[in-house]
Amino acid sequence: MDTRLPEFPKIEIKRYIPELDILNNPIFNVKEKEFLAEFYEFMEENLEKDLQSLEELNYLAEEPIQEKKREIVINFMKKLAEKGYYSTVIDFDEHEVGNVTRNALIALALCGGFWSPNNDRYVNGNWSIEMGRLAGGTLYCNPVNYKANEYQKEKYLIPVIKNGLMAASAMTEFNAGSDIVRIETTLDEREDKIIANGKKLFITNGMLAENIILYGRLNSGRLGGIIVDTEHQQLKNFESTRVRTYGMNDAFVSRLVFDDTEIPKENILDGDGLDIMFHQLTEERLVISAEAIGDSIKKLFYSHSFALQREQFQHKLHQYQIIRFPIAQNIRQTNLFLSALLNYAREIDKRSQIASSKIMANQVMGLKIQTCELAFQSSIDLFRTMGGRAFSEQYCNQFGLHDAYCMVHGGGSHYVLEDAESRRLFRTKN
Numbered sequence: 001m002d003t004r005l006p007e008f009p010k011i012e013i014k015r016y017i018p019e020l021d022i023l024n025n026p027i028f029n030v031k032e033k034e035f036l037a038e039f040y041e042f043m044e045e046n047l048e049k050d051l052q053s054l055e056e057l058n059y060l061a062e063e064p065i066q067e068k069k070r071e072i073v074i075n076f077m078k079k080l081a082e083k084g085y086y087s088t089v090i091d092f093d094e095h096e097v098g099n100v101t102r103n104a105l106i107a108l109a110l111c112g113g114f115w116s117p118n119n120d121r122y123v124n125g126n127w128s129i130e131m132g133r134l135a136g137g138t139l140y141c142n143p144v145n146y147k148a149n150e151y152q153k154e155k156y157l158i159p160v161i162k163n164g165l166m167a168a169s170a171m172t173e174f175n176a177g178s179d180i181v182r183i184e185t186t187l188d189e190r191e192d193k194i195i196a197n198g199k200k201l202f203i204t205n206g207m208l209a210e211n212i213i214l215y216g217r218l219n220s221g222r223l224g225g226i227i228v229d230t231e232h233q234q235l236k237n238f239e240s241t242r243v244r245t246y247g248m249n250d251a252f253v254s255r256l257v258f259d260d261t262e263i264p265k266e267n268i269l270d271g272d273g274l275d276i277m278f279h280q281l282t283e284e285r286l287v288i289s290a291e292a293i294g295d296s297i298k299k300l301f302y303s304h305s306f307a308l309q310r311e312q313f314q315h316k317l318h319q320y321q322i323i324r325f326p327i328a329q330n331i332r333q334t335n336l337f338l339s340a341l342l343n344y345a346r347e348i349d350k351r352s353q354i355a356s357s358k359i360m361a362n363q364v365m366g367l368k369i370q371t372c373e374l375a376f377q378s379s380i381d382l383f384r385t386m387g388g389r390a391f392s393e394q395y396c397n398q399f400g401l402h403d404a405y406c407m408v409h410g411g412g413s414h415y416v417l418e419d420a421e422s423r424r425l426f427r428t429k430n
């Protein structure tokens with residue numbers, strides 16, 4: 001059953017907003033714009049139909065849609081990988097734009113969408129698909145690339161990057177959320193194998209993943225990381241199920257159970273699990289910032305369009321300052337964050353060692369908080385502007401209205417991060 005009301009038309013974005021067009025933004029250099037323009041073309045030609053199919057499936061009630069979505073999402077990552085858009089952690093070809101900047105630009109476009117330079121229309125993005133790309137292409141690939149030996153790289157990293165295999169990173173548990181040090185999953189080291197026991201929660205791609213980087217406690221008591229080959233999700237004593245989320249509809253967020261699961265010992269990554277988890281954090285947060293800025297751009301285009309089209313009390317909505325002001329303010333904020341994003345990404349590309357600097361990590365954390373709060377705020381403003389329509393699935397699906405709520409927690413919950421930040425600022429010696 002299609003849940004759409006025929007009286008509610010799809011909101012078409014008909015008006016270009018030059019302030020939100022990155023190809024029009026003077027702070028991006030020619031190479032970055034060329035990279036983005038190529039990605040836009042690829043997205044319009046090769047991905048837009050899939051994005052529309054996913055949206056259409058979300059309107060159906062009382063019909064099984066999961067299998068259809070699964071196929072679309074898996075193929076989507078393969079298409080991205082063919083062009084090097086899934087993971088950017090290893091350069092197989094020469095690129096004029098650095099790895100981290102490319103990762104951020106892809107996130108920006110895929111999440112938010114863009115004004116098509118060729119066809120004069122808006123191509124809609126999808127944050128939940130980008131979440132899947134981030135989980136597989138960055139949260140899995142970056143730590144594996146950091147610590148894997150040659151055998152592990154050949155077997156578990158290169159095929160993921162080149163063929164776009166679904167992959168996941170499993171940190172969170174029912175008791176260990178923000179407080180990751182509380183991880184209870186055990187990785188019991190026997191002579192030739194590891195036996196994993198524990199449950200993981202909110203794992204993006206978990207039930208689709210071919211490979212998972214699993215964090216747990218080793219016999220020594222310290223945390224470790226190990227690569228799980230799920231054998232096409234048929235691995236014995238391993239179970240994955242979907243967690244129904246509010247927003248992020250196409251991200252296949254999952255609950256995983258390891259119940260005496262056997263994993264070859266050669267899959268264990270060298271080094272400390274906490275170090276492996278935290279190593280990727282600066283890039284992850286930077287890419288989440290790009291996603292949030294992209295999402296804001298999308299929400300702003302929709303608020304702007306609705307305000308231009310909808311009339312109440314004999315005026316178009318945009319004639320009321322209370323509608324107009326937040327849109328203008330959020331556009332201003334979006335552009336400030338875009339310049340910070342680009343500066344950080346370029347610098348990390350130029351001097352990769354600064355990604356491990358504490359100050360850089362803090363600054364990127366700050367950007368992640370502010371950009372996700374902006375995406376959150378832009379969603380709230382779009383909610384207000386849309387009136388009752390905002391509560392219909394019809395528009396929630398089209399705009400991804402709830403997606404921004406998730407990222408106030410993903411990649412580090414804001415309260416936790418802000419509390420830590422403020423404590424650091426006021427730290428005294430005794």
Ligand SMILES: Cc1cc2nc3c(=O)[nH]c(=O)nc-3n(C[C@H](O)[C@H](O)[C@H](O)COP(=O)(O)OP(=O)(O)OC[C@H]3O[C@@H](n4cnc5c(N)ncnc54)[C@H](O)[C@@H]3O)c2cc1C
Pocket residue numbers: 135168169170171172174176177178179201202203204205245248251253406409410411412413414415416419
């Ligand atoms: C859609 C989605 C996808 C996700 N994908 C993944 C994934 O792929 N892999 C993965 O491992 N995890 C994933 N997560 C999990 C995510 O990282 C956690 O939700 C997050 O770490 C928060 O943990 P929690 O939900 O247990 O909240 P809690 O830790 O219970 O926190 C609850 C609230 O208390 C606040 N709080 C907690 N501690 C403090 C403190 N010390 N000071 C101040 N405030 C505090 C938090 O900010 C939060 O507001 C995903 C989550 C979602 C929603």
